[in-house]
Amino acid sequence: MRLTGDVVVVGAGMVGAACALYVARSGLDVIVVDRGPVAGGTTGAGEGNLLVSDKEPGPELDLALLSVRLWAELAEEFGESVEYEAKGGLVVASNPDGLTGLQRLADGQRTAGVVARPVTGDALYDLEPHLAPGLAGAMHYPQDSQVMPALAAAHLLRASGARLLTGRTVTAVARTPEGAVRGVRTDRGDIHAPSVVNATGTWGGELATLAGTHLPVLPRRGFVLVTEPLPRLIRHKVYAADYVADVASDSAALQTSPVVEGTSAGPVLIGASRERVGFDRSFSLPVVRELAAGATRLFPALADVRALRSYVGFRPYLPDHLPAIGPDPRVPGLLHACGHEGAGIGLATGTGHLIAQALTGKTPELSLTPFSPDRFPEPEEVA
């Protein structure tokens, strides 16, 4: 069977699924290919955050606001199947200085369209009764939401009607003598299409190389701790103010800042650690210990709650913390939709929407310039 379509999306994670959905709905014939299963990479190792609260004003926040709006639309269509929950975020400050910093960040975010409400005193404990006593205050972000990422990817893929080819590894990007993309080669046959979308997340650099170009995606490891199922103890996504600084940091060293949230299924999820240690999957007690310590500092009642497991994932990190989205001017027909670091679930809808607009010749809703895939210097040739 000859496989031919309008667009090949490489990657069956959240971003690939959203690209497939929006591109297919714009009338194009989409084939999705992945060497593993659906949601087998970072999507299956994430918490499913749809956040505006942790982003400084700028292009990423604009993309987040667009994405949160699109997620709310999709939530009406997909209902409970993706466990969408507009739970809201609560960023807490332990001291007055932290609170001042939060207020400064929120002022900037508001001008971009973020809803941010200061919470102090007893009101904080009305929102989260189990928070540690004595906190200086918090900022409440009602737009922050959550989905179950693997379910979201699987359901969006199914709804897209795209042909889904899992367990099939892309071995080359086929190009015309002029250099334009004409499909992909896989270990189980060729797939022909004039456009290829690189939605391979943390492995985006490898696919770029197969296409003869360069994208410096690096893995940034994170652990998540999962507790036993609990009755609703924690209502929002709750995190400490220093999380924002950690997200924006360039350090390769370990950073942990507590991020705690309940899920509709019952378990509490605890993040977030960041380290650049390559694709090392081995368990690290020092990291997981920090997560547990941070979570029990925020919610002392969690000390008696049992952790059932932890899992590890690799955020696709680009040096300026912005994803690569849109056509690659160096390789006609190649588009990138990767490098979203820890925000890929949240930013997936906006990304898919922008990719669909790019593929159908529409003016993108947001400028793609900050996300341009060729914004990084070429690696120096090794002599």
Next chain:
Amino acid sequence: MRADLAVIGAGPAGLAATLAAAAQGVRVTLIDSAAEAGGQFYRRPAAALRARRPQALHHQWRTWERLRDGLGTHVESGPVRHLTDHHVWLVERRSTGFTVHALLGPEQRDPAEVRADAVLLATGGYEKVLPFPGWTLPGVIAAGGAQAMLKGGLAVSGRTAVVAGTGPLLLPVAAGLAAAGVEVAALVDSADPLAFVRRSRALVAEPGKVVEGAGYAGRLLRHRVRTLARHTVVEAHGTERLEAVTVAALDRDGRVRPGSGRRIPCDTLAVGHGMLPHTDLAETLGCRLDGLTVHVDDEQRTDVPGVWAAGETTGIGGSALSLAEGHIAGRSAAARLHGTEPDPRAWAAAAKARTRLRAFFAALDTVYAPPAHWTELVTDDTVVCRCEEVTGGTIRAAVAELGARDARTVKLLTRAGMGWCQGRVCGPAVAGLAGCAFTPSRRPFARPVPLGVLARAGEADGD
């Protein structure tokens, strides 16, 4: 106190290893979750029950007495410390040696840590039970659980039992139930144990096992237990609790023969489909696995320096094999802790037994197997994952409609295996329904650990 060697698990392998290492002058800390040494195999009635003849339910009682007395002597004279009621949740590799992290039972709230230069994993195995309609009814118990009740409590609540599934464990379970006064209405095995007799070479090599099996078979005959080979339980019936089972014959391909079903009234169904190794601690340490078992070399060393493994964690093979492997592991660890190259001639007899028994259990494995098409018996409303209450239908939908092709994706999309037991029970069933091979899933914590304990783990005197 820092130990030279931490042995995890006080069953046959762990006990043999402890004694072998201690005899060579190694300071051993033996860590086990039970209140007394012995593991599952040498499980005995609690002292308070004052059983007169606990050995009636055990063969190899003399071996046990030798191990028990040996342990007692070493504990008394000092080189061995035996930590009971210690539930190990993690073994951590540090720059120098290892830290064994445990929770103190039975509440498992308070932590205990043991530092050691080397670790020997003798964590044993656990029973595999495949789902079928009605398997969650009260009255349906794991075959190994029934045996544990017999050995530990000497009382089984049921009056009429069916023993079903597959594997060599079913024979002693049925014999034990019958001896305890339970009417065993049938022993139902999807395999044909007689087929085993045809594996003459392995049998000739292991006459002791033949005698053992013949002994059970004789006891079953005496108790007039009906054996149904190449049969399977199709469904367990009952409203509040188990009232009956339907069993049916299997055809050559492992499918239920239409019209062969018959109903057997019973209030207890002891069911088991073989054993699986406990490999969580090994995997988190980074030890290589061969399929479902921990990979070891001739000295029972894993591929992680300083970590040995023995007994069922390296392959299901019963107590005699565990004793042999434990002995070899203990001797090897002792030599290497003393900085010398071990001489395999020191354990030649154990090595010979190990070779023979591994061949025997490999032959056994080819005989005992669940019906080839057991997944067809799992109806869409059969609960497969009991912790998260995920049904066969939900799993099939994830496979057919959402593109799940492997157990991990099924888990992500259905929550099957995400609950309290972390897929230890439903793992093989989920893999079967997903149509993929069963592989151990990563479980960084061998058991649930309170966040408050985790937050301070390993903080005490870093070395």
